[in-house]
Each structure stands twice: as structure tokens, then as C-alpha cells.
Amino acid sequence: MKTNKRPIRPSDVIDHLILVLGALLMLFPVYLALTTTSHDNVLLSKEGLQFWFGDQMGQNFRAAMFDKGGFSEQIDGTAMLINSLILGVGFAVGKIALSMAAAYAIVYFRLRFATFAFWVIFTTILLPLEVRILPSYEVVTGLGMANTYSGLIVPLLASATGTFFFRQFFLSVPEELVEAARIDGAGPGKFFVDILVPLSRTMIAAIFIIMFVYGWNQYLWPTLITTDESLFTLVRGIKQITQSVFEGNQIPEYGQAWALAIIAMLPPVLIVIFFQSWFVKGLVESEK
Amino acid sequence: MATVSVTDISKTYPNGAQAVCPASFEIADGELIVLVGPSGCGKSTLLRMVAGLEDITTGDLRIGDRVVNNLDPAERDIAMVFQNYALYPHMTVAKNMAYGLKNRGASKDQIAAKVTEAAEMLSLTPLLDRRPSQLSGGQRQRVAMGRAIVRDPALFLFDEPLSNLDAKLRHQMRVEIRNLQRRLNVTAIYVTHDQVEAMTMADRIFVLNAGAIEQIGTPSEIYRKPASTFVASFMGAPPMNLLHAQADAGQVRMGDVALRMPCADGAVQLGIRPEEVSFSPMGEVPFKLTLVEELGASRLLHGKVAGQDFVVNAPNDDAPLADGLMLSFPAESLHLFDAQSGKRL
Numbered sequence: 001m002k003t004n005k006r007p008i009r010p011s012d013v014i015d016h017l018i019l020v021l022g023a024l025l026m027l028f029p030v031y032l033a034l035t036t037t038s039h040d041n042v043l044l045s046k047e048g049l050q051f052w053f054g055d056q057m058g059q060n061f062r063a064a065m066f067d068k069g070g071f072s073e074q075i076d077g078t079a080m081l082i083n084s085l086i087l088g089v090g091f092a093v094g095k096i097a098l099s100m101a102a103a104y105a106i107v108y109f110r111l112r113f114a115t116f117a118f119w120v121i122f123t124t125i126l127l128p129l130e131v132r133i134l135p136s137y138e139v140v141t142g143l144g145m146a147n148t149y150s151g152l153i154v155p156l157l158a159s160a161t162g163t164f165f166f167r168q169f170f171l172s173v174p175e176e177l178v179e180a181a182r183i184d185g186a187g188p189g190k191f192f193v194d195i196l197v198p199l200s201r202t203m204i205a206a207i208f209i210i211m212f213v214y215g216w217n218q219y220l221w222p223t224l225i226t227t228d229e230s231l232f233t234l235v236r237g238i239k240q241i242t243q244s245v246f247e248g249n250q251i252p253e254y255g256q257a258w259a260l261a262i263i264a265m266l267p268p269v270l271i272v273i274f275f276q277s278w279f280v281k282g283l284v285e286s287e288k
Numbered sequence: 289m290a291t292v293s294v295t296d297i298s299k300t301y302p303n304g305a306q307a308v309c310p311a312s313f314e315i316a317d318g319e320l321i322v323l324v325g326p327s328g329c330g331k332s333t334l335l336r337m338v339a340g341l342e343d344i345t346t347g348d349l350r351i352g353d354r355v356v357n358n359l360d361p362a363e364r365d366i367a368m369v370f371q372n373y374a375l376y377p378h379m380t381v382a383k384n385m386a387y388g389l390k391n392r393g394a395s396k397d398q399i400a401a402k403v404t405e406a407a408e409m410l411s412l413t414p415l416l417d418r419r420p421s422q423l424s425g426g427q428r429q430r431v432a433m434g435r436a437i438v439r440d441p442a443l444f445l446f447d448e449p450l451s452n453l454d455a456k457l458r459h460q461m462r463v464e465i466r467n468l469q470r471r472l473n474v475t476a477i478y479v480t481h482d483q484v485e486a487m488t489m490a491d492r493i494f495v496l497n498a499g500a501i502e503q504i505g506t507p508s509e510i511y512r513k514p515a516s517t518f519v520a521s522f523m524g525a526p527p528m529n530l531l532h533a534q535a536d537a538g539q540v541r542m543g544d545v546a547l548r549m550p551c552a553d554g555a556v557q558l559g560i561r562p563e564e565v566s567f568s569p570m571g572e573v574p575f576k577l578t579l580v581e582e583l584g585a586s587r588l589l590h591g592k593v594a595g596q597d598f599v600v601n602a603p604n605d606d607a608p609l610a611d612g613l614m615l616s617f618p619a620e621s622l623h624l625f626d627a628q629s630g631k632r633l
Contacts, residue, residue, distance in 0.1 A: 176374035179341050184388035184435075185362035194387070198378040 030265070037061070037258040044254040060255035064263065067256070075229045077260055080237040084216055085267065087233055090153040091215025092208045099162030099207075100200070104192055106163075107170040108178070118167065125160045129221060137224055147228040156221060162207055169203050170196070205278045213268045234264040290352035290365070290442035290475055291317050292338070297347035299333055307333040309500040310347060318473045320466070324486040325496035326522070332447055334496070335479045339445050340364050351443055362391070367436035368445040372452060373428045375420040375435075382407075382416040385434045392439075402438040409468070410434050426457045433468065444469065444476035450485065462489060483523050487511070495519045513623075517630035520559050520623060526588060526599050529565075531558045532627065540624070542594035545573050547617060555627035562588070562601040564621035571614030575600065 036050045038057035044050070065077035105111065106118045129136065136155050145151030173196070181191045197204075222233050238260045292315040299308040308330045315321050323331040336342040338349060340361035348355055356364045367388075375384050382403050389399045407413045410430045420428055429449060436444055449465070450458045466489050469476050480486055486493050487507045495502045495510065495518070503515035514520035514528070521527040533542045535551040540558055547558075563586075567575075573593055581588040582604070589600040593615070600615065624633040 174372065174374065176370040176372055177376065179339075179361075180368070180370060180374035180376075180435075181387075182341070183339065183361045183366065183368050185391035186387070190391065195376055195378075201378075 030262075033258050033262050033265075037255055037262060039255060041253055041255050045252060056255060060259045061263075063253070064256040064259035075232055075237070077234070077237065077256075077263060079230065080232050080234045080260075081263060081267075083231055084233040084235065084264070086149055087152055087218065087222065088212045088216040088267065090149065091156055091218070092211035094153060094157045095159045095162050095211045096204055096207055098157050099159045100166050100197075100204075102163045103166035103170055104196065107167055108188070108191075118163070121160050121163050123160075124158065129156060133220070133224070140225060145225075147226055147231055149231070151225050152222055152231065153215075155225075156215070156218070159211075162211070165203060165207060166200065169200060173199060202278065205275045209272055209275050212271050216264075216268050234260060238264060291315060291350075292443060292475060292477070293348075293350040294338075295348040295350075297334075297337065297349055298345050299330075299337055299342060300345045307499055308337065311501050312347075313494070313501070313504060315475055315477070318475055319491045320469050320476045320478060320489060321492055321494060322478045322480060322486040322490035323494045323496060324480055324483060324523075325502075327481060329496040330499040331479045331481075331494075331496045335445055335447055335477055338443070338477060339366055339368050365442040366445055367439050367441040367443075368447065369429075369432045369436055369449045371448040373420070373432040373449075375428060375431055377420050380417050380419060381412060381423070381431050381434075384420070384431055385438050388435065388439050399438075402440075403434075406434040406437045409437065425453050426461060429453065429461055433465070437468070437472065442475065444474050446476065446478040446480075448480055449478075450480070451482070458485075465489070483525065487523070493523075495522060497522075513632070514559070515632050517557055517559065517625045520625070524561060526562050526601065528559045528561050528623070529593075529598050530625070531560075531593060531596050531598070533558045535624075542596070545594045547572070547622070549619075549622065549624070551624055551633065556633065557625040557627055557630070559623035559625060560617055560621055562599040565600055565615050565617055567600075567602065567613055568616040569614060571616035573615040573617060575613045575615045577613060 032049060032051070034057075035053050036044065037060050039050050039054035040056045040059075043054070065081075068076050102121065106114050111117065140146060140151050140155050143151075145154070177195065178191065181195055186194060217235060218233070219235050222231075222236055226232065226236075238257055294314070295312050296310045297308065297312070298306070298310040300306045311334070323334060325331045333342055337344050338351075340356070340359060344357050349357055351364055351366070361368075376387065379387065385403045385406060386399045389402060394402075403416070404413075407416055410433060412427070412430055412434055415423060415427060415431075420431065423431065432449070446465070450461055453461060462485060465478075478485075478489060487510075490507055492504060492506055493510050494504050497518045503510060503519045505513070505515075510519060510523050514523065517530055521530060531542050533540045533556050535541075535549070535553050535556045537553070538548065538550055540547045540549045540551060540556065542558070575589075575591050575593055575598065577589055577591040579590040581590070585604060586601055587604050589602055591598055591600070625631060626633055
């Protein structure tokens with residue numbers, strides 16, 4: 001076969017130029033965060049952002065991760081990272097479990113008003129946390145769940161979007177599969193665990209990505225419901241450190257704040273990279 | 289292995305639609321029954337009622353000596369092969385076959401032995417670690433069969449299992465299914481809309497129309513003695529010719545053609561199969577040719593007899609096709625049906 005090399009057209013060059021510029025634009029702040037982290041606080045408060053690497057990177061990361069900070073000097077970066085992971089994973093796993101169960105009930109069981117129930121669930125999309133934040137706070141504190149991990153996670157779990165996605169997916173699973181499983185002696189529980197969950201793997205991966213990042217980036221709700229610093233998440237922690245800019249009379253710990261920002265960015269990135277391979281695999285070997 | 293005994297079984301949907309009219313029949317041990325009929329005739333519903341996937345509105349269903357009306361599909365000791373195979377896409381071939389056994393609490397050794405045996409029988413052994421998505425249609429069909437076989441069920445149910453295969457494969461699988469069923473000597477109910485499948489595979493055929501069983505009989509009974517015009521025109525390709533006629537004083541008249549036949553006076557339909565008429569200079573029925581379809585071994589001649597559509601399946605002997613052809617209707621190939629009810633007279 002003859003290899004036909006397509007001549008490079010001017011429009012190709014422009015297309016790539018735009019893409020490269022776009023990529024640079026997105027990456028530049030990350031680069032800036034990295035370079036700035038590698039200088040000490042004195043230099044940073046004197047000269048601001050740094051465009052080249054200094055020699056304080058290790059020192060700043062160490063301080064960010066292991067030095068106790070905050071008002072009460074009782075939480076370090078590692079603990080905040082763990083809190084964030086608990087929130088992110090708990091949030092994503094909880095949401096997936098709950099919305100799968102709801103979708104399973106709606107699609108596979110002959111419930112009265114199942115369609116109605118689904119639309120009621122669906123309309124809750126119109127009521128995000130921000131809208132119902134006062135009643136939610138009232139209920140959660142009333143239940144004594146303030147300053148607990150469950151108080152942090154549970155009120156955010158109900159997910160109309162997740163239920164909707166799983167419902168659509170379950171509806172596309174062929175009816176015969178259910179019948180074959182019934183003949184094979186799989187009851188509702190077994191069918192769910194043995195057939196439906198494995199079939200939903202790619203859906204679960206996709207929703208996990210979205211929900212983990214969403215949970216990880218939660219700011220408003222954790223700020224309201226946790227006052228105990230040992231429950232602080234990374235996203236809050238960054239703020240806590242930079243707060244001393246305005247309140248403290250010492251030199252603000254800019255280096256640490258930048259280091260925390262980078263640490264806060266990493267897990268979502270890793271999650272996306274890790275699950276993406278799954279995601280693509282699922283799309284390529286279409287199994288249905 | 290078991291007999292199936294059905295008494296006045298019927299199915300009415302909540303909206304009042306009657307999918308299956310009350311029917312009673314017996315299926316002998318090891319028999320292969322084919323339910324055949326056009327789409328929407330209730331054949332799949334009847335099968336699914338036997339499987340337990342549809343509720344039975346009235347009547348009794350016995351498999352062996354148990355009434356199974358209210359048993360779950362899993363407890364009925366049946367296995368079913370679906371039209372689109374319904375293999376579990378995330379499981380390997382081996383796991384697909386093992387799943388039913390696993391749910392029934394069979395031991396690992398038992399499962400392995402059964403799966404190996406079935407795989408050998410169906411020449412699936414090299415494919416045991418593949419996923420259904422990596423198999424061809426025929427192979428998937430075999431896995432679906434394997435999943436049924438490993439369970440040693442009392443009754444096999446097939447729901448149009450070959451309709452997703454191409455013609456050649458369909459023919460091959462038809463023979464294979466028949467052989468397997470004979471070898472295992474399992475009672476089987478097979479649903480199809482393809483009358484060739486029905487004729488070639490069945491011990492007995494049930495012809496269904498609009499929810500009711502029109503006729504039960506062996507393939508040759510169904511072919512030789514169709515109980516109604518519906519059966520006559522549904523079974524056989526090309527379908528039987530049906531001519532509107534008038535019976536009168538021992539004669540059956542169509543326009544200016546009259547055949548001598550003992551029959552009560554009144555309107556009738558005269559049936560004759562396209563392959564059972566022949567051209568003969570001595571023939572008594574004039575045939576007006578309009579179209580010729582070459583089939584290779586034979587040819588289909590479309591035309592008119594007494595102004596009504598008529599098809600002749602004639603051997604392809606290069607005989608000149610001229611006008612003024614005369615047909616002879618052998619007396620033993622003529623069928624008479626009531627003009628109103630379509631029932632055989």
C-alpha cells in the first residue's frame with residue numbers, strides 16, 4: 001500500500017496553534033503554583049509570584065503536610081488530605097449505592113406510582129444544596145450530626161442525576177437477561193449483584209469520577225457543618241492558611257498554601273487518569 | 289425428562305386482551321413440540337407461561353406430576369433458550385453455563401464436570417474462556433444451548449432460537465438442535481414463526497392463530513390434512529391454493545370449471561397444493577399463465593384459474609410454456625373447507 005501523506009494545510013497549523021495555546025493557558029497556573037511553592041515565605045511576601053524554581057519546594061511540602069496549623073494548631077496537611085478523601089470517596093460511593101438502589105427499584109419492581117416516584121426524585125435537581133442549606137443545616141444539627149463524617153456526607157447523598165443515569169442504563173439492559181437470570185435461579189438480590197452491578201461497571205466508573213471530584217471540591221457545606229478543625233478538608237484548609245494574611249501579624253505561609261493547593265489538585269487528577277482507562281475500555285468493548 | 293400436561297390454560301392481560309384462549313394438551317416424554325404461527329398469535333406467550341415468565345390466568349400446568357402454576361421459573365426444572373441468546377455479557381462462556389448450577393448450590397466439582405461435558409458435546413471447549421462479545425452468532429447460540437443442557441432440565445424451551453442467524457447457519461443449527469434433543473431425550477417446546485423449522489424439527493406441530501390452537505398434528509398430518517384454511521395457507525411454501533367455489537349436486541363449480549366431488553351444497557373453498565397439481569393435455573382445468581419464477585429445480589407458475597389467483601409448482605423440465613395450459617387436479621389432493629368458518633369439511 002502506498003502511504004498517502006496528506007499535505008499540511010494552513011488551517012491545520014492554525015488549529016494546532018489554538019490547541020497548543022489553549023493547553024498552555026490551562027497549564028500555566030499549575031506551573032506557576034509549582035514554581036511559587038519552591039520559594040520561602042519571606043521572598044514570596046516581598047516579591048509575589050515566582051516564575052522560576054527555587055530551592056524550598058521540599059521544605060514547603062513537608063511543612064504543608066506535617067506541620068500542625070490552623071487556629072488550634074491541631075491539624076496538618078496529611079489529616080486534611082485524609083478528611084478530603086473520606087468526603088470524596090464516601091460521597092461518591094454513597095451516591096452511587098443510593099442511586100443504583102433507587103433506579104433498581106424503579107425499573108425492575110412493579111411498584112405503584114414508580115414513574116411518579118421517579119419524576120419526584122428527578123425534580124429534586126431543582127433543589128441543590130445551596131437552595132435548601134438552612135433546613136439541611138437545621139436537620140443535621142438537630143440529629144446531632146454536626147462535626148461528624150456522616151454529617152458531612154449523608155445530607156449530600158441523594159442524587160437525582162445518578163438515579164436518572166442508572167435508570168436510563170437499566171432500561172437499556174435487555175429484558176431477556178432478567179428472564180434468563182430468573183430461570184437460572186437468581187433472585188432479585190443475586191441478579192443485582194451478579195448481573196446488574198458488573199454490567200454497570202463503566203457507568204459506575206463515570207459517575208464515580210464526577211461525584212468524587214464534586215465531593216472533593218465541596219466547600220460551602222463542610223464550612224457550615226464542621227467547626228472542629230480535626231474534620232477540616234483540604235479545600236477548607238488552604239483558606240485557613242491564607243487567612244493569616246489578613247489576621248496574623250507574622251509573615252503569611254504562602255509557600256505552604258501553594259503546596260496545599262497542589263496537593264488538593266492531585267487526587268482528582270489521579271482519579272480521572274486512573275478511571276479514564278476503564279472508561280475508554282468500557283466504551284470500546286461494547287458488551288451489550 | 290418429563291411429560292407436560294396442560295388443562296384449559298389461558299392468559300388474559302389486565303387490559304382485557306386475551307393472548308391465549310383456553311387450551312388443553314399433553315406432551316409425551318421426550319417429544320419435541322413446535323408451536324408455530326404468525327407474529328402475535330400467542331405462541332411466545334404460551335411458551336412463557338410454561339416457563340413461568342408470564343402468569344397463568346386460568347387452568348392447570350403440570351410438568352411431570354407437579355402442578356407448577358405458582359412456582360418460580362427456577363423451581364420448574366426448565367431451561368430456556370432465548371431469541372437473542374440472553375448470555376450474560378460480563379461472564380465467560382464457562383461462567384455463563386455454570387451460573388444456573390452455582391445458584392442451585394452445586395459443588396465446584398459437579399459444575400466443572402457438567403460444563404466440560406456440555407462444552408464437549410457442543411464443541412465449545414476451546415471457547416470456554418471467551419466472553420460472549422468475542423463469539424459469532426452460531427457460537428453464542430451454542431453457549432445458550434450449553435447453558436440449558438448443563439442443568440439437566442425436565443423440559444427445554446426454545447423461543448425462536450434461530451431467527452437471528454443467517455440461512456446457512458440456521459439450517460445447520462436446526463439439525464444440531466434436533467440431534468441434541470434426541471440424544472438427551474428431553475421433552476422440548478420450540479417456538480418459531482418459520483414453517484420450515486416447524487416441519488423439519490417437530491414430532492408434533494401446534495399451529496396457533498389469534499391465541500387459539502388451530503391444529504395439533506405430526507408434520508405430515510398438518511401438511512396432508514390441514515384442519516382449516518389458516519393452517520392450509522400457513523404451512524407449506526408456496527402456500528396452498530384456495531379457490532372460492534360453489535358445491536352443488538355432487539359437483540364443485542368455479543366459474544365455468546366443474547369438478548366432480550361429493551360434498552354438501554353451499555359455498556366452499558377448494559384447496560390444492562401448488563406441488564400436487566400437474567399439467568396434462570387431459571386436464572380439466574384451464575390455467576392462464578401470468579408470471580414465472582425460476583427456482584432452479586422447479587419453477588413457480590403464477591396465473592389464474594377461473595379468474596382466481598393460482599400457483600403451480602412445476603418441475604423445471606424446459607417444457608414450453610404456452611397459452612391454453614390444462615391442469616389436472618388429482619382427487620386425493622383436493623381439500624374442501626367451509627367458506628365461512630374456514631374449517632375442513
